[in-house]
Amino acid sequence: MTTKVIKGGTVCTADRTYKADVLIEGEIIKQIGEDLKGDEYIDAEGAYVIPGGIDPHTHLEMPFMGTTAAETFESGTWAAACGGTTMVVDFCLPGEDGSIKNAINEWHRKSAPQICSDVGYHMAITGWNENVFNEMKDAVDMGVNSFKHFMAYKGALMIEDDEMFASFKRCRELGALPMVHAENGDLVAEMQQKFMAEGITGPEGHAYSRPPEFEGEAANRAITIADAAGVPLYIVHVSCEQAHEAIRRARQKGMRVYGEPLIQFLTLDESEYFKGDWMHSARRVMSPPFRNKEHQDSLWAGLQSGSLQVVATDHAAFTSEQKLMGKDNFCLIPNGSNGLEERLAVLWTEGVETGRLTPNEFVAATSTNVAKILNIYPKKGAIVEGADADIVVWDPKISKTISQANHHSVLDYNVFEGFNVKAQARYTLSRGDVIWAWGQNSQPQPGRGRFVPRPAFPSANVALSKWKELTAPKQIQRDPMNIPAGI
Ligand code: DUC
Ligand code: ZN
Ligand code: ZN
Ligand code: ZN
Numbered sequence: 001m002t003t004k005v006i007k008g009g010t011v012c013t014a015d016r017t018y019k020a021d022v023l024i025e026g027e028i029i030k031q032i033g034e035d036l037k038g039d040e041y042i043d044a045e046g047a048y049v050i051p052g053g054i055d056p057h058t059h060l061e062m063p064f065m066g067t068t069a070a071e072t073f074e075s076g077t078w079a080a081a082c083g084g085t086t087m088v089v090d091f092c093l094p095g096e097d098g099s100i101k102n103a104i105n106e107w108h109r110k111s112a113p114q115i116c117s118d119v120g121y122h123m124a125i126t127g128w129n130e131n132v133f134n135e136m137k138d139a140v141d142m143g144v145n146s147f148k149h150f151m152a153y154k155g156a157l158m159i160e161d162d163e164m165f166a167s168f169k170r171c172r173e174l175g176a177l178p179m180v181h182a183e184n185g186d187l188v189a190e191m192q193q194k195f196m197a198e199g200i201t202g203p204e205g206h207a208y209s210r211p212p213e214f215e216g217e218a219a220n221r222a223i224t225i226a227d228a229a230g231v232p233l234y235i236v237h238v239s240c241e242q243a244h245e246a247i248r249r250a251r252q253k254g255m256r257v258y259g260e261p262l263i264q265f266l267t268l269d270e271s272e273y274f275k276g277d278w279m280h281s282a283r284r285v286m287s288p289p290f291r292n293k294e295h296q297d298s299l300w301a302g303l304q305s306g307s308l309q310v311v312a313t314d315h316a317a318f319t320s321e322q323k324l325m326g327k328d329n330f331c332l333i334p335n336g337s338n339g340l341e342e343r344l345a346v347l348w349t350e351g352v353e354t355g356r357l358t359p360n361e362f363v364a365a366t367s368t369n370v371a372k373i374l375n376i377y378p379k380k381g382a383i384v385e386g387a388d389a390d391i392v393v394w395d396p397k398i399s400k401t402i403s404q405a406n407h408h409s410v411l412d413y414n415v416f417e418g419f420n421v422k423a424q425a426r427y428t429l430s431r432g433d434v435i436w437a438w439g440q441n442s443q444p445q446p447g448r449g450r451f452v453p454r455p456a457f458p459s460a461n462v463a464l465s466k467w468k469e470l471t472a473p474k475q476i477q478r479d480p481m482n483i484p485a486g487i
Contacts, residue, residue: 001026004432005036009044009393012359013051013383014368022049024389027431031385042434044393047426050363051381052086052117052390053344054370057236057260057312060090061110064316065156065334067325070410071317073114074446076340079408081117081436081444083341084425086390087380087452088315089120089370091148093157098127100135104142108451115449117430118390120374122146122179126156128163136170143453145375146177148236151218152185152210152287161225168229175456177374178226179234182218182243183210183288192331203281205330207273207289215288216242223250223257232256232457234373237314239265239288241298248307258373259308261299263343266311267350268415269293282323283413285333286314300356309369311347313339317411337415341407345421348396353422375454389432398424398438 006022011032021036022029060076062069071079073090080088090111094103100123107121121144125132136147149164150157159167164180171178191209200208219235223246226233238244238259250257264284270292272284284290302308316336326333339346344366351357357365371381378387400406402416428436435444 002040003030003038004040004042005038006042006044006049006391006393009047009049011383012048012363014360014364017359022383022391024429024432027389029383029385029387029389032383042393042427044426046395046397048359048394048396049383050392050394051367051383052392052428052430053080053084053366054087054089054380055080055085055313055315055340055343056089056310056370056374057314058088058090058340059314059316059336060088062091062093062316064093064336065325065332067318067322067334069316069336070319070322071315071340072410073111073119074116075408075410076315077114077116077119077449078443079341081428081430082408082425084344084392084394084428085340086392086428086430087118087120088340089122089374091124092121092144093124094126098131100132101138101142104139104144111451113447116435116444116446117449118452119449120376120452120454122148124148124150124157125159125167126150127159128166133166133170136167136176137174140174140176140456143451143455145175145454145456146179146234147171148179148181150181150185151222152181152183152188154185154189158185161221164222165225165229168226168231172229172231175458177234177457178231179236180218180222181237181287182215182222182235184214184218187214196329196331201329202278203285203330203333204273206285206333207270210287210289212240212242212291212295215240216246219243219246223247223255226257227255232258234258234260236260237262237265237288237312238299238308240291240295244298244302244308248302251307258310259302260310260312261302261308262312262314263339263346264313264337264415265290266296266299267346269296278327279320279323282326282333283320284337284415285323285326285330285335286316286337287335300351303351303357303361303365309365309373311343311365313343315340317409320412338409338411339415341409342402342414342416342419342421344394344425345400345402345423346416346419348423349419349421375457376452380452389429391429392425393427394423395426395438396423398426400424
């Protein structure tokens with residue numbers, strides 16, 4: 001088997017920084033040490049050697065709001081690789097038949113021939129019946145151990161509290177992780193009608209109709225439901241202090257509640273909706289919307305203190321033409337923005353270069369914590385012997401201006417246009433293959449990526465929940481050989 005040595009770099013993991021070479025044999029990290037020899041060498045002199053980024057939240061080719069996200073599995077995983085991300089966890093949505101199993105198979109059908117690097121899936125629960133109950137087990141058996149619940153998008157994807165409670169209890173039985181899109185969908189729907197009736201039809205209406213209070217309320221409600229069901233909870237796209245505060249409080253009480261700010265929320269603010277340029281603003285319409293500086297400060301503080309654990313993108317790329325679907329009605333602008341290629345460079349520049357995060361915290365938020373929470377650690381998210389060789393040679397001396405003109409997404413714009421970033425991936429390796437080399441721009445073979453099954457978790461909140469009658473410990477199957485990573 002061919003061996004490769006990543007030579008002369010500084011290995012930077014979630015907990016350590018040290019000079020070492022990394023020897024790769026086939027797809028796996030074989031040895032970490034000094035002066036290692038191999039068949040081929042990859043120059044890491046002057047660079048960090050970090051675990052490949054894992055984006056826990058993408059929507060590639062997702063049918064949504066009457067259209068389909070333009071980023072394909074091929075272009076998305078390629079763009080990700082160029083930016084130092086070696087795995088994405090994409091959201092499966094049930095089709096017309098409502099079947100979870102069919103949705104997962106459909107996602108395999110779309111992704112398998114296209115992916116340039118590895119993928120995992122979450123499954124969306126968009127309604128509740130016996131079939132959904134039964135098929136949740138099939139999903140877990142198929143390696144999909146997390147289920148997202150939309151508390152918004154009334155009349156489409158939104159789920160009611162009783163359904164969410166039933167689904168969370170099912171997650172608990174199965175050792176799966178429930179996730180929520182936390183916004184009060186009933187109130188959002190009313191506010192959308194109100195602003196439209198008042199003649200506010202442009203993208204600013206999107207921001208007005210989804211205030212942080214609605215997100216905070218839903219986050220609190222989801223946490224209460226998770227506590228009553230005795231399950232951990234992962235809150236996707238946390239954008240504001242109100243939701244962050246709910247997470248902090250729950251964690252302080254001992255609950256395993258995880259919060260995921262997006263790179264967009266950390267660095268772009270609500271002024272993007274008020275520039276008087278319809279298309280500029282529409283391109284930035286996503287849910288929840290961008291917030292003001294105080295909310296951004298709260299999210300940065302959460303990453304620093306550990307009350308928020310991971311940084312994602314919610315990459316849902318809709319072209320300018322698709323955004324025009326909402327030209328007379330902001331409610332019809334397809335929700336979503338880009339970030340898959342930019343996440344690491346922007347977080348490094350705005351986080352590490354500013355002193356807000358250490359390089360180790362950067363690695364934790366972009367990779368290691370994701371792998372732990374989603375139960376694929378240390379196969380992914382780690383530089384240890386035996387782990388997959390998903391590795392990035394991260395060069396803090398390559399700066400670049402982000403632009404639609406040089407990005408790898410299919411989008412005809414970039415929400416980070418003009419951002420000057422201070423670091424880039426010199427090399428990106430996926431299971432030992434170099435899939436990106438700075439300056440070469442040669443795309444790897446579509447279809448070389450693999451689906452990564454994620455096993456069920458034994459963890460639950462049973463010990464600290466006060467809802468004892470609902471969370472009798474005997475229902476929990478604990479396998480002592482599969483201790484939850486926990487962070
Ligand atoms: N929010 C978005 O902005 N896009 C996709 C789904 C979501 O919840
Ligand atoms: Zn309701
Ligand atoms: Zn969402
Ligand atoms: Zn999303």
